Amino acid sequence: MKVVHVVECFAAGTAHFINLLTQYTSCEHIVIHGERVDEASAEAVKAKFPEGVSFIHWQHAQREIRPGQDIKALKELIHILKNIQGIDVIHLHSSKAGFLGRAACFLLGKKQVIYTPNGAPFARADVSPKKKSLYILLEKMANKLSGQVVCCSPSEAHSYEELGIKTTYINNGTALPALSPATLTAKPEKTFTIVTCGRVTEQKNPALFNEIAASFVQQQDVKFVWIGEGEKEQRAILNAANISITGWLSKAEVESSVSASDLYLSTSLWEGLPFSVLEALSLGKCLLLSDCVGNKDLVKDGYNGFSFLTATEAIGKIQWLMQNREALRQMEKHSREWSEREFDIQIVSRQYQHLYAQLAGKEHELTVL
Template sequence: MTRIVHVVESFGAGTLSMVLAVANRQVADGFAVHVIHSVREETPANWRELFDARVQMTQLPMTRAISPLGDFKAGRLLVNTLKQLQPDVVHLHSSKAGALGRIASLVYRGPRWFFSPHGLSFLQRAEGRWKNNVFLLIEKLLARAPVTFVACSPGEAEQIRANLGPHVVEVHNAVDFNAIPVATGSSDGVVRIGTVGRVTLARNPELFAQIAAALGKPGQVEFVWIGGGDAEGEVALRAAGVNVCGWVPRDDALARMARLDIYIQTSRWEGMPVAVLEAMAAGLPVVATDVIGNRDLVRDGLNGYLAQTAADFTARLALLAADVHARKALGEHARQFVATHYSLDVMMASLYGAYGVVVEPKVHDPKVIPHAGAQ
């Protein structure tokens, strides 16, 4: 039996959604799966219940911030844990686990190594050019490790090839439609516009607040942020009249998303946003910033709109808020688009191809041809 280990420090929001979907599908397909993870503020309290009972879990104290001593200890623990598990495949997720894991790959050479950035650190243009250049230098050094990049979008793959090297495969993010409730919209006549995720620099809560302050009208148009995070960002949002609900269980977050009328994504940068995929799968029209990841999903005027400034957002949102038929038409196109191109089946086939593993057909699978002598 092929043994697969996922390593993730960013154990929340979209990264958790992807690791959860992949790990659960892999054990259902007959693989032995182990997840090495940390716990963040945004990690749901019931995280263990979300995973299939057959998925083995090991908590390892990795931190988001750079900590030379702490990172050294975490890296040593990671190597020791992997040596005990003896996996065939190790799949790293997001920046910190990606850095620690790629260094570990130089020490522990047994498995096949893969790394999903879920958003490249050196594209974080809000951090400033100098800091981004530092991130790029670090990534160039780490790219020498024997690890294959797994790009979650065409735009991310292009950036990896241009800046870090040719060892990259594309496995686009996906959603499990069975887990996404269909959007019903608000039931009280108020048009609700919102987003799901961490309040953080990457998600640009300041832009969200600017849009909400310009367009929000109590009892008519209201803005919602499903999630929590940076205190400064939350203050800015609330000052603009945004309802910041804080962290809630995943099922609750999806249910709240389904009660929105329009979904917006004000990201400064992305890989391929799982929250946007989930919103589109729910049948919501999406208005998103014109950045890598968002532009891979949103087809301007067909399943949503791309925007570059607060004025772009407010103009698009004002039109959609006033036209329920346009919202429904865009939302239906969004749902069909994700169903066609970003289903879990499509993603898993690509991922297994990248791993170089084969899913054994199940005995009860109707596609399995019986032995010639079977009755």
């Protein structure tokens, strides 16, 4: 099968998701992509993809809504799609590509189309109510044009169903790392380390992270680590004396740092199904996650961690976990087991392989890596 991926936001979790699909589904993959140079160059992102994936630069694609530029991007996308022969499925990723892609496919008469939001635009907490209403209108309009919505988590799917948009979901997944003996051994109870990973942005709510960390600043045996980087203004919010900001690390270094921690904390305002948390789950970490779309699908209270709404709740859970290390270790075990059952990329890729084959009418040819 020939699968064409269309993505404006060719960086971070979305690019990682497409990368995994190209690795674990047995299809010919073509990626039509924009570029966010402030986050990562397209060349750097492409270098991480497996051999055999083809790339086409979508020059006029950009994040914000600008009608003139968006019309140029739509015309360019139509031209690109017209010139690709033998497309079986078009998979659109994130909201801008989702809207322009469905408009282009409608105008070209293409019906084998999937749209995966990977973070519903109307769930954003950093935009005005007026802008949220615009996002909802655009999602409803695009839904009438072409394709089907396939969300990346149950809670994201529910948010679309609440708008009257029929949808289904396939969980995001991650490659499960082998756990070293050191990972499986109980850690000495000296320093209690709480880690998070991701770009320091308003979405990740550094203010809440800082508030939680600041409440432990007098306790020398508690430290907080933020793996990632961000703009100066957002970094400045993380000013509690017990927070270390590592900057970007290699994949091996991230896995090592997360594995060595006692607790994974996410203070996000909204998510799709976050890969950073999925990877912490796969490493067998106890999770403490803000109760937002996406996060809520990855934690079961008392089973593999806890969800929270306020800093006070989060602080109380950290204190409880520090005093109940045996319960914490049991939750770590549950995280890994749950990851193996539901979030292994090999399971997720088989679900996408079947969906692609179903849309292409090629179920009789189905082979899975």
